[in-house]
Amino acid sequence: MNAAFLVSMLATCVAAATPLLLAALGELVAERSGVLNLGVEGIMLVGALTAVAVTLATGTVAVGVAGAVLSGMALGLLFAFLTVTIRADHVVAGLTMVLFGDGLSSFAGHGLVGIDVRDSIHALPLPLLSNIPALGPIFFRQNILVYFSYIMVAGVWYFLYRTRPGLALRAAGEKPSAIDVAGWNVFKIRYLAVIFGAGMAGLAGAFLSVAYLHSWAEGMTAGRGWVALALVIFAGWHPVKLLGGAYLFGFAYILIAESQVIGGVFFLISTYVMQMFPYVMAIAVLAVMGRESVKRRSGAPAALALPYVREER
Amino acid sequence: MIPRWLLLLAAFLFSVLLGLGASSLVLVAVRIPVIETFWTMFDGAAGSWSALESSLVFTEPIAFTGLAAAVAFRARVWNIGGEGQMVMGAFGASLIALQTTLPAPLMLVTAVGCGIACGAIWGGLTAALKVWLGVNEVLSSLMLNYVAILWVQSLVYGPWREPGGGWPYSEYFPDTARLPSIGSELDAFVIAAPLLALALAIWLRFSRSGFEISVVGHSHDAARYAAISVSRVTILVMLISGGIAGIAGIQQVCGSAGRLYVLTPGYGYLGILVSWLAGHNPFLVLVMSVFYGIIMQGGASLQIAQIDPSLVRIFQAAIILFALAGLTLASRIQTRPRSKVVDPA
Numbered sequence: 001m002n003a004a005f006l007v008s009m010l011a012t013c014v015a016a017a018t019p020l021l022l023a024a025l026g027e028l029v030a031e032r033s034g035v036l037n038l039g040v041e042g043i044m045l046v047g048a049l050t051a052v053a054v055t056l057a058t059g060t061v062a063v064g065v066a067g068a069v070l071s072g073m074a075l076g077l078l079f080a081f082l083t084v085t086i087r088a089d090h091v092v093a094g095l096t097m098v099l100f101g102d103g104l105s106s107f108a109g110h111g112l113v114g115i116d117v118r119d120s121i122h123a124l125p126l127p128l129l130s131n132i133p134a135l136g137p138i139f140f141r142q143n144i145l146v147y148f149s150y151i152m153v154a155g156v157w158y159f160l161y162r163t164r165p166g167l168a169l170r171a172a173g174e175k176p177s178a179i180d181v182a183g184w185n186v187f188k189i190r191y192l193a194v195i196f197g198a199g200m201a202g203l204a205g206a207f208l209s210v211a212y213l214h215s216w217a218e219g220m221t222a223g224r225g226w227v228a229l230a231l232v233i234f235a236g237w238h239p240v241k242l243l244g245g246a247y248l249f250g251f252a253y254i255l256i257a258e259s260q261v262i263g264g265v266f267f268l269i270s271t272y273v274m275q276m277f278p279y280v281m282a283i284a285v286l287a288v289m290g291r292e293s294v295k296r297r298s299g300a301p302a303a304l305a306l307p308y309v310r311e312e313r
Numbered sequence: 314m315i316p317r318w319l320l321l322l323a324a325f326l327f328s329v330l331l332g333l334g335a336s337s338l339v340l341v342a343v344r345i346p347v348i349e350t351f352w353t354m355f356d357g358a359a360g361s362w363s364a365l366e367s368s369l370v371f372t373e374p375i376a377f378t379g380l381a382a383a384v385a386f387r388a389r390v391w392n393i394g395g396e397g398q399m400v401m402g403a404f405g406a407s408l409i410a411l412q413t414t415l416p417a418p419l420m421l422v423t424a425v426g427c428g429i430a431c432g433a434i435w436g437g438l439t440a441a442l443k444v445w446l447g448v449n450e451v452l453s454s455l456m457l458n459y460v461a462i463l464w465v466q467s468l469v470y471g472p473w474r475e476p477g478g479g480w481p482y483s484e485y486f487p488d489t490a491r492l493p494s495i496g497s498e499l500d501a502f503v504i505a506a507p508l509l510a511l512a513l514a515i516w517l518r519f520s521r522s523g524f525e526i527s528v529v530g531h532s533h534d535a536a537r538y539a540a541i542s543v544s545r546v547t548i549l550v551m552l553i554s555g556g557i558a559g560i561a562g563i564q565q566v567c568g569s570a571g572r573l574y575v576l577t578p579g580y581g582y583l584g585i586l587v588s589w590l591a592g593h594n595p596f597l598v599l600v601m602s603v604f605y606g607i608i609m610q611g612g613a614s615l616q617i618a619q620i621d622p623s624l625v626r627i628f629q630a631a632i633i634l635f636a637l638a639g640l641t642l643a644s645r646i647q648t649r650p651r652s653k654v655v656d657p658a
Contacts, residue, residue, distance in 0.1 A: 082637060086637075086638050086641050086642060087645075088641040089637075089641070091391055092585075092586070092589045095585055096586065096637055099582065099626065099633065100627075100631075103629065104627055106626065107621060107627055110621060110623070226456070229452060230452045233449060233452065270471055272466045272467030272470065272471070273463070273464075273467055275463050276460045276463045279456040279457070279460050282452070282456050283448065283456050286446075286448045286449065286453065287446040287447075
């Protein structure tokens with residue numbers, strides 16, 4: 001394994017990690033506001049399909065990506081209505097969203113399976129930055145959505161920790177009655193946070209279909225939405241730690257894909273056993289985090305998955 | 314005052330109607346005749362005895378995964394791993410059926426026992442991770458679903474693949490490891506499901522541990538105050554829940570299929586939804602799984618009528634979305650003042 005191969009492999013890790021990072025960032029914001037959206041997997045599927053369908057219909061990938069984000073936001077609105085307004089159980093509502101997204105995308109996407117999206121998103125090396133040895137090829141010869149994910153990590157961090165609305169959002173997830181008394185609208189905050197999160201999940205789906213695999217396949221997210229949920233816990237609900245976690249998982253995915261190329265000990269293990277790796281790793285990582293959180297504050301929002309009832313504050 | 318159960322029943326039926334209404338909008342949108350489609354579904358799933366029998370084929374596994382979910386959810390332990398526990402149950406039964414040669418009655422008993430044990434271990438793993446390592450059970454049980462499915466795939470695409478067979482199936486089990494069949498499509502476990510529901514209902518209602526499960530489900534603080542170990546109850550319900558989900562897997566491989574294969578996905582997740590719709594009541598779980606079996610067989614009849622069967626997944630989701638909203642709203646009408654449940658999943 002030479003240096004050039006390592007660099008190109010790490011670059012593919014960054015690409016593989018991007019859908020996880022986008023979806024997890026969105027979910028992090030939703031959870032920070034107190035809403036647990038387990039429906040990420042379903043929303044990603046709908047986003048992935050919408051991106052392909054709209055791109056094929058309009059011939060422009062940018063419109064396709066925008067459509068994916070909008071479809072995600074629409075599902076987010078539905079989810080927020082169920083959990084914030086009707087106060088349905090977050091876990092059941094989330095599972096229903098997965099079922100809904102899975103059913104909707106496989107029904108509507110029947111005729112589109114395997115069709116190549118002609119106008120897909122290609123790599124766009126950044127001037128100057130892409131010439132930095134090692135780091136340039138790994139981080140700055142990616143496509144525009146990858147760059148967007150970097151910006152979003154910084155943006156979400158800045159919003160949550162350096163702005164008043166961000167403080168209000170975090171408070172809505174910790175003690176909604178306090179923020180209500182302070183004059184903020186808890187329902188509005190949670191609605192916006194969930195819709196933002198679902199839009200990011202839609203974008204993550206679009207990344208998979210038009211920027212990564214370049215076509216639609218039924219159930220193509222293959223558990224990435226669930227891994228994104230695990231990442232949020234792994235990161236202790238902090239956007240910057242999320243970055244590291246996502247790249248770790250991107251590495252796990254690429255290790256599977258490249259296991260035959262790398263050869264050696266990996267060649268002996270069945271590909272099915274190799275594919276278990278990200279899931280087992282997710283559990284292991286959660287276990288390590290779990291032990292930590294027993295000792296310290298875990299960072300979970302105190303009011304996560306609890307409906308807010310004004311009359312009971 | 315309207316009795317609470319009547320209110321919930323009315324809310325459920327109304328939600329189903331709304332769900333079907335929303336589904337027909339989808340049909341209109343894609344220009345598929347509405348009445349004809351629903352009639353095809355109904356006729357194929359409940360229009361005759363043989364149609365009902367076919368529906369019960371779908372009901373059987375859902376009843377077991379639904380009961381499995383109900384046990385865990387009563388303690389508010391979010392076992393989303395019914396799918397994986399089911400698959401491990403199928404693996405456990407196959408392990409005995411394919412790798413041992415036991416005499417007639419012992420073979421089936423051991424296969425069933427091993428399947429239940431494997432399901433229970435898989436469920437217990439989630440409990441152990443939660444109790445000792447503080448891992449959120451929603452995520453760990455979910456991740457273990459993927460691990461279990463990949464494990465069975467590695468077997469049926471690998472060492473257990475039928476020699477010379479082109480498909481990912483194991484060899485057929487010996488007859489000694491097959492469940493007695495009932496009718497043309499069902500097996501003996503169709504009777505076991507109501508018996509299990511009865512046993513669970515009695516156990517949950519009258520036993521000490523059943524009471525402890527309810528207390529833990531209502532409040533961890535109350536449980537601790539009453540010297541009930543939340544950890545012990547968590548482990549108990551996950552073992553039992555996993556074991557019952559395992560039965561769903563055993564039923565699928567030792568029943569009409571008679572060999573190990575990559576199980577049809579989704580029964581584990583449907584069990585969760587069925588249990589929730591049934592308010593985690595074992596008898597209502599049976600009723601709801603019959604309802605679900607009919608919907609699924611209805612989907613299969615659509616396929617015969619050359620209508621896209623994945624439509625039925627949209628119908629299911631639409632019905633559940635409305636039922637979720639309807640039942641949540643209806644349950645609030647009489648339950649004020651609400652008790653605050655402080656147990657984030």
